[in-house]
Amino acid sequence: MLPVGRATEDMCLTAGQTEAAFGDIYSIASRATFDVKTTEAPHYRRYAIQHALEAPSAGRAPQPTSRERFAGIGDGRGFVFISHHGDIQPSGFLPLSVGNVGEQKLLDVYRNHPIMQRLRKPQTFDGKCGVCEYSVICGGSRARAYAASGNAFGRDVSCEYIPATQARTLHATG
Numbered sequence: 001m002l003p004v005g006r007a008t009e010d011m012c013l014t015a016g017q018t019e020a021a022f023g024d025i026y027s028i029a030s031r032a033t034f035d036v037k038t039t040e041a042p043h044y045r046r047y048a049i050q051h052a053l054e055a056p057s058a059g060r061a062p063q064p065t066s067r068e069r070f071a072g073i074g075d076g077r078g079f080v081f082i083s084h085h086g087d088i089q090p091s092g093f094l095p096l097s098v099g100n101v102g103e104q105k106l107l108d109v110y111r112n113h114p115i116m117q118r119l120r121k122p123q124t125f126d127g128k129c130g131v132c133e134y135s136v137i138c139g140g141s142r143a144r145a146y147a148a149s150g151n152a153f154g155r156d157v158s159c160e161y162i163p164a165t166q167a168r169t170l171h172a173t174g
Contacts, residue, residue: 015160022047040093040141042074043159046134075142075152076119080110090119093143096152118153127155132163 013021022044029036029048038044075090082088087097088109098116099109110116118124119142122135129140130153140156148157 013158015158018043018158019047019160026051040143041158042138042141043134043156043161046132046138046159046161049134049137074119074139076110076116077139080106080116082106088113090116090152091143093141094146094152096146115152125153125155126151128161128163128166129153129155129159131165132161133165134161134163 018041022041025036025038025044026048075094079091080088081090081092081094082101083092083097086101088099088101088104088106089095089097096115098113099106119139122132122139123130125135125139129135129138129145132138132140140159142152142156144156144158145154146152148154
């Protein structure tokens with residue numbers, strides 16, 4: 001999904017493979033006696049909500065099962081990373097420095113840096129992530145968008161979901 005450490009881009013799953021993996025994860029989460037969380041796959045939240053609403057399980061439904069309970073925490077949205085050099089980053093997977101704790105107050109950077117502020121406004125993201133009806137609970141992987149395009153606010157290339165607004169346009173023109 002996102003190459004880190006010694007991984008390379010050719011080791012990444014395609015969007016279709018990611019969606020299939022979500023099916024496996026959702027199946028496990030439906031039966032597990034513990035909560036299942038993904039670290040760098042915020043679009044699993046969208047998948048879980050869609051499937052919980054489409055066919056509520058007779059067993060334990062993955063938690064949470066509604067948009068209200070699945071607020072989502074992501075890069076710069078309830079999370080911040082400090083590197084070993086003191087660099088402040090929206091996450092450990094997004095190598096985008098927005099300050100340094102040796103020079104600035106962490107809380108000031110988190111609250112006021114333009115990048116951190118925009119990360120909390122997924123409706124301002126570029127491409128399909130910005131128009132997706134699941135943007136508030138998902139927002140896509142900002143790290144993956146950055147790795148793929150150099151734009152932390154671009155679309156998450158591992159998500160195959162087509163937002164309703166784009167689906168209507170494709171259906172009307174197709």
